[in-house]
Amino acid sequence: MDPQGDTARERDVTGTHARPDSRAGATVRDVLALIAFPVVLGAVALPGAFAGGGTRRWFGGRGESVRADAQAAKDAAAAAFYELDTAQRDLRISIETIMAVDSSPGARRAVDDFAALGRRIDEVSNQYINAVDAHDLDRDDLDASVAARARTELAAAKDELVRVKGELDRFEQNLRPLLDTAETQLARLAPAVERARHALLGASTALDAVRASGLRADDLAARLASLGPELTKLNQGAGQHGVPETLQRADRVLRDAEAVRAEAEQLPARAAEIDRRLVSLRTRAQALTTRAGNVDPILSELRRRFTAACWQDLQQVPEQAAVSVRQAEDKLKEAAAARDEQRWADATSRLSTVRALLNSTDEAVSAAGDRLQRLNAVSKDPQQEIQRTRFAIRDAQRLAMSGRTTPDPRHARPLDDCVARLDRAIATLEGRHPDYWHFLTETEAVRRAVAQVVADIREELGHGS
Template sequence: MTATHARPQVQASGGRTVRDVLALMLLPVPLVAAALPGAFAGGGTRRWFGGRGESQRADAQAAKDAAAAAFYELDTAQRDLKISIETITAVDSSPRARKAVDDFAALGRRIDEASHTYITAVDEHDLDRDDLDQSVAAAAKTQLTRAKDDLVRVKGDLDRFAQGLGPLLGSAETQLARLAPAVERARQALLGASNALDAVRASGLRADDLAARLAALAPELTKLNQGAGQHGVAETLQRADQVLRDAEAVRAEAERLPERAAEIDRRLVSLRTRAQALTTRAGQVEPVLSELRRRFSAACWQDLQPVPEQAATNVRQAEEKLAEAAQARSEQRWADATSRLSTVRALLNATDDAVSAAGDRLQRLNAVSKDPQAEIERTRFAIRDAQRLAMAGRHTPDPRHARPLDDAVARLERAIAGLEGRHPDYWHFLTETEAVRQTATRVVSAIRDELGGGSTA
């Protein structure tokens, strides 16, 4: 009756198995009569006893029929539920699912016990015997009724157990429903990646790294083709999703590869031109430094002394990396080419900043040496603006705002005093005024943040 316990084929009268006899009993009466030779004709005709004897035989037969119906209903329900359990175990290995399997096995043992009792009762009583005793018929009815009640009771427990499996079964069926589409999407993604790679190669690009990544997915495709029966539903779903992502990434990179190659070519040309321009500009730094040394104190230009040598070194390194990038491009080592070009760009940016700093320094020092008052007024305006905001709606400012502003005023006054003398440090003056303005800006931002947050300060 169950998949785990083979049902013994108990022999009934006439050599038929119990299942054969039961099947015959469930047939319509004319078919039963036709299936039992000698039932109504010839010397083998059964003697029918009238009265109470035949009534008890009929009652026993009715109990037997009811037990047979209960037996087959239970058998059908168990087989159907076994499919549900197999569906759950194929997908779910959680403690709840394992408990369901154990509970089903326990129910199976109860079903086997009830079924054995029923089959024994059927085997022990031949209700078709001509000389069936009334007491035997009564005992058969009692035993068969008890067997039927046991079968019905276990069937009820089985039905309740099946109802409790609803959430687990629903989740498992949902995953199973996802399985085939997920595997098919993974296969299509692999096909798309392969086609994209073929198209790239047809254009003259090797794309060896992409080909290697695609080849690495072949074992995963094999496992997908082997199916969830061998690898499990959850693992197969996870593998399908991973293959889909990896294949899509290969396809996307393959489709972008021609544009990536063209972009590397453009960057090679652009960075070569920029390196040549910076070589020219770096040569102009020394005259700027000469003027700074001639007109301003050492503190105004000492930090710029390494710029010419550093600029030449950076440009030389950039040209070497450009040559390496060009070689990588010719060998279609795209990642290496991109990495070298990024290094070139960083070197040229640093050189550009250093070369520009020398020119900017000279320009600012020229301006402040001619008219320091403009820088002073610009800085005082920033302080006054912050002070007005700090006093808005107040009789006295918040110490958190007043203290840094007072310090800024004192710092500005010291910077102004530093301009006195024969060789003023204009660069120190400019860095101090810049720091004072930054302090004022921080105070303003803090006050506005507090006002925006609902503060009444």
């Protein structure tokens, strides 16, 4: 309702309003007349007076009944007006709650609809107030026709008030989902802000403990300091920054502060882990340097006993190993410097690089020794490798025939190719200087192809079941 409507409705809802000045003047004249002419007025009044005295003129019978009906209509309208006014005030609180939380199109539409309802409420309220102001049911000389008209107008005003109250009730029901969501968010607000503040305190306490142990943790301190402005906005409240924004800010502060706290608490263990890895990787680099020195004798034996195809790809291993170990040692020095300066991320990154270099060097150095061992074994007895491969093929063939009279071409064809490929690999051993490494790589390739066929068959059997 508009301010004028609210002002009008702040008068007694029973309908007893401040009357115009003309009525006040009439009352004063009545009092003055009683003072000026006591005997005459008393004589006139006595014949019509009831027991108990009084000067009110009663027009009994039907006239008094009409007056009573009008008064009842006035009371009913006042009650309807009061109910509508109370409902509107309560609903305005709900709308303000939604406005504080929700800026969605649905919420904006609800605000507009409530404003339109408010204008309708002002109309029917003014109709009621005008009806009350138009008729003074307490007048002594109230005419029965005037009382009847007052009853009709007040009853109509009451009906309009009740009808609009029904519209307001229906609007409130439709508003319930938006209101429930808004109230839920408001209920989350205070706990969310409190959790954020508590998380900031926990992060600060953890950081103080880390610094007390001799670790600077400058990056964590900077991250925690960056949350200061966010805390200021949280303290300013949702009234200034809005409920959704404040909830999001509280969640963000909570998440970031918890991350700082967790990293601060883990920092001593992280420093100890970096120290352990520095020692471990130095030891490993030294061991690899010793092992790399044994690659040259292995290569010499491979050159002496086997064809060039068996060892040519290993020629660069000693040189590459030496280069990789030197690179690893340089990175170890950088990691140690980063550790001393408490640049934890840099130290961890350098150690990861060292580990990768040493892993690749270890594989290359191990490959030379493994090559010599495998070539020695196959040169003495190639049948073991042949039988191992044939067994894999036969096992796959049995699986391909399981439940069939003829194999599926999709499986039979690749298995037949594997048999032919194995036969060709065996044939390479018949020369004066067999290429044992080619033979070994071929048999490995055959077994991989067979394994793929087996996997395909098992997948189809699984789908079929």
